[in-house]
Structures are given as C-alpha cells and as structure tokens.
Amino acid sequence: MRYSILFFTPALVALAAPGAQIEQIRNIDWEYELLGNKSPLERRARSEKSLDAIFKSLGKQYFGTCADRNLLNNAQNAEILKADFGQLTPENSGKWDTVEPTQGKFNFNDLDFLVNWATTNGKVVRGHNTLWYSQLPSWVSNINNKDTLTSVIQTHVGTEVGRYAGKILQWDVVNEMFDENGGLRDCVFSRLLGEDFVRIAFEAAKKADPAAKLYINDYNTVEKGASYKKTTGMISYVKKWIAAGIPIDGIGAQAHLMTGEAGNVAASLKLLCAAAPECALTEVDIVQASAADYVNTVKACVDIKNCVGVTIWGVRDPDSWRAASNPLLFNSGYSTKPAYGALVQTLGSMTATYKPTSAAPTSVAPTRTTVSTTPVVTSVGTTSIVATTSSYPDATSAACKVATVTETVYR
Numbered sequence: 083m084r085y086s087i088l089f090f091t092p093a094l095v096a097l098a099a100p101g102a103q104i105e106q107i108r109n110i111d112w113e114y115e116l117l118g119n120k121s122p123l124e125r126r127a128r129s130e131k132s133l134d135a136i137f138k139s140l141g142k143q144y145f146g147t148c149a150d151r152n153l154l155n156n157a158q159n160a161e162i163l164k165a166d167f168g169q170l171t172p173e174n175s176g177k178w179d180t181v182e183p184t185q186g187k188f189n190f191n192d193l194d195f196l197v198n199w200a201t202t203n204g205k206v207v208r209g210h211n212t213l214w215y216s217q218l219p220s221w222v223s224n225i226n227n228k229d230t231l232t233s234v235i236q237t238h239v240g241t242e243v244g245r246y247a248g249k250i251l252q253w254d255v256v257n258e259m260f261d262e263n264g265g266l267r268d269c270v271f272s273r274l275l276g277e278d279f280v281r282i283a284f285e286a287a288k289k290a291d292p293a294a295k296l297y298i299n300d301y302n303t304v305e306k307g308a309s310y311k312k313t314t315g316m317i318s319y320v321k322k323w324i325a326a327g328i329p330i331d332g333i334g335a336q337a338h339l340m341t342g343e344a345g346n347v348a349a350s351l352k353l354l355c356a357a358a359p360e361c362a363l364t365e366v367d368i369v370q371a372s373a374a375d376y377v378n379t380v381k382a383c384v385d386i387k388n389c390v391g392v393t394i395w396g397v398r399d400p401d402s403w404r405a406a407s408n409p410l411l412f413n414s415g416y417s418t419k420p421a422y423g424a425l426v427q428t429l430g431s432m433t434a435t436y437k438p439t440s441a442a443p444t445s446v447a448p449t450r451t452t453v454s455t456t457p458v459v460t461s462v463g464t465t466s467i468v469a470t471t472s473s474y475p476d477a478t479s480a481a482c483k484v485a486t487v488t489e490t491v492y493r
C-alpha cells in the first residue's frame with residue numbers, strides 16, 4: 083500500500099496511537115514516496131550511497147573520474163557521472179596538442195565544454211595538464227633555444243590556467259617528468275632548461291590562478307613499492323623544490339595498476355603524501371579490476387589525512403584507454419562491477435566510525451546544502467531510514483533548484 087507523502091507529516095505521527103501508526107510507517111515504501119519518479123541513478127546520487135557522497139563523508143574532497151565532450155554527451159555515461167562522481171578531469175582536452183596545436187592559436191572548445199558541464203552539475207575539476215612530454219605538438223619539441231622555450235612555457239601555462247582561474251580545484255602543472263630511475267626524463271624541457279622548467283611552469287600557473295592547488299603528477303610512483311627509485315627520486319626532488327619556494331601544493335600518483343600491484347600503494351602513497359602539503363590518486367585503473375585491489379588502493383588514500391581525493395580513469399571498460407584489461411568500475415552495459423560494490427561496502431562502513439580530526443578540506447563548488455534535518459525514523463528489516471530535507475543549488479532540474487527536496491538516507 084502506498085501513502086502519499088502530502089498526507090504524512092511528523093506532526094500527524096506524533097498525534098496518532100503509537101503502535102498502529104508505527105506499523106503503518108513500517109509499511110510505507112519511503113524510497114518510492116520520496117524518489118519514486120526518479121531513475122535508479124538519480125536515486126543513488128541523492129542518497130548517501132553515492133561513492134562521492136561516501137568519500138566526502140570520510141573527510142575527502144571528491145571521488146572523481148575523467149571524461150571529455152563525447153562521454154559527457156553520452157546520456158548513460160553522463161547519468162553515472164552525475165550519480166557517482168564529484169570531480170571531472172579532462173581526459174585529453176586540456177593537453178598541449180589540443181589547447182595550443184599551433185603557437186599562439188589556442189583552442190579551448192572542448193575544455194570549456196567540460197568545465198561548463200562540471201559547473202552546471204556541481205562537480206569540481208582537476209585540470210590536466212599544462213606541461214607533458216607526450217601529446218606535445220612538434221612546434222614545441224623542436225624548439226632549441228632556452229629563452230624561447232621559457233617564454234613559450236610561460237604563455238602556454240599562463241593562458242590555460244588563467245582562462246579558468248577560480249574554476250579549477252587542482253592543476254596537474256607538470257606531468258610525467260621523471261624517468262624510472264628517479265631522474266629527469268629526457269625531453270625538450272629538461273634538455274634545454276634542466277630542472278628549472280619546473281619552477282618556470284609552477285610560477286606561471288601560480289600567477290595565473292593563485293587559488294588552484296598545483297600538482298606534480300606521475301606514474302609508477304605507487305605501483306612498484308616504497309623503495310622504487312622513481313618514488314624516492316620524486317620525493318627528494320619535490321621536497322627540495324618546495325623548500326626552494328616553488329609553489330607545488332600536491333603530488334599526484336596516477337596509479338595505473340597491474341595485477342598484484344595494489345599491495346604496494348599504501349606504503350608508497352604515505353611517503354609521497356608526506357613530501358607535499360597534499361596528495362591525490364589521480365588516474366586509477368587496475369587490470370581486471372579485482373574488488374580487493376580497488377579497495378586496497380582507494381583505502382590507501384582514505385587512510386592518509388592529506389590525501390584529498392581519488393580519480394578513476396574512466397567510467398566504463400570499453401571507453402578506457404586500457405579497454406582490453408577491463409580495468410574500471412562499470413562494464414560495457416553501464417552496470418557496476420564487483421569492485422564498485424566492494425568500495426561502497428567497505429568505505430560506507432567506515433563512515434559510521436569516521437571522526438574528523440580537523441575541519442574537512444574545502445572544495446570549490448559544494449554539491450549540496452542541507453537546510454533542514456528533522457529526521458522521521460522508522461525501520462524496514464534491519465535498515466533504518468531517515469528522511470532529511472536538502473536543497474541542491476547545483477541541480478539541473480528547475481524543480482530541485484527552487485524547492486527543497488526530500489531525500490532518503492540510509493544509515
């Protein structure tokens with residue numbers, strides 16, 4: 083039997099005979115009453131079962147993923163982004179070959195599209211990336227003059243970061259600059275400028291957007307173990323650069339994992355995170371996506387106080403850059419895989435005992451403001467259901483923007 087929410091208020095419950103009324107409350111399908119006209123994914127987004135919501139209630143800033151215009155225009159993919167993820171990283175649209183394919187001719191069409199989509203949908207953005215040896219146009223890699231390269235870096239980084247000033251939470255300013263021995267990778271930047279290109283790039287980014295958190299990002303820094311040369315090399319360089327006043331705020335660890343590497347993440351990430359004010363897992367995907375590997379990897383960030391967020395490198399296996407390894411949380415049918423459920427279960431159970439030791443880190447755009455929490459509690463089996471009232475300033479539907487909506491929260 084269904085009861086209309088319009089005729090049911092806490093006041094009426096209080097006046098009624100307790101036994102019979104409690105029995106009636108038990109019979110109400112609350113989820114249907116409150117969210118009956120919403121799709122299953124919208125329900126997830128509006129409940130504390132969303133991975134992003136769980137992550138935030140563990141004191142983190144976001145649980146994110148990557149996309150670009152094609153995947154944002156894919157309705158099924160977009161629904162999952164809205165429901166599960168709180169942060170978007172441009173998979174390719176922020177890279178040098180897209181943004182400045184010819185010197186001085188900037189193209190921000192696809193990056194604008196992503197930033198606007200994120201803003202409209204209440205997601206924060208990780209900018210990726212301003213300087214990388216790969217996806218770099220030949221007009222840059224062919225430069226052979228130090229001063230020319232310096233001013234090209236300053237213009238490129240300053241223009242890209244400046245365009246989105248105030249709208250980007252974190253920027254990967256320098257990407258994949260280390261070799262496997264922990265030294266500087268051989269590329270045009272290190273060949274002409276030595277390690278000074280790091281200072282030039284970070285200072286240009288800082289000037290263009292003083293509020294964004296500026297990251298140095300790399301792979302094989304948590305994959306291979308805490309004593310791996312690339313990990314220890316990155317740590318000593320970053321410590322030295324921060325001590326010298328280079329405005330590096332964070333270390334990003336990509337975490338493109340092979341089978342069996344997840345066990346290395348916690349110890350390596352702990353060392354990396356101790357070397358900078360903040361850190362993040364920025365491109366997580368795991369060959370064959372074992373549930374235990376995903377839990378170990380993501381939990382490593384949860385367990386480190388200054389690890390502010392995790393980004394999964396894509397939504398659905400066939401859209402992954404490593405599609406053949408099925409490394410993501412959703413299958414080709416847009417359904418969740420076992421690793422997804424394991425994350426919800428493990429992280430969700432941690433929220434019950436989580437105690438913030440200091441104020442949770444702030445993010446650029448809040449996705450939800452709770453304006454009233456007068457709980458109406460009943461129980462269905464062993465699950466308690468609490469009705470709370472919230473407003474969603476970021477909601478796309480006009481109804482959600484103007485009115486307060488009521489959601490069902492499972493505790």
Ligand code: XIL
Pocket residue numbers: 173174257336365403
């Ligand atoms: C990858 C993208 O996912 C692919 O679509 C593209 O063809 C190549 O780049 N490290 C990074 C990311 O920093 O930018 C890369 O993304 C994956 C490895």
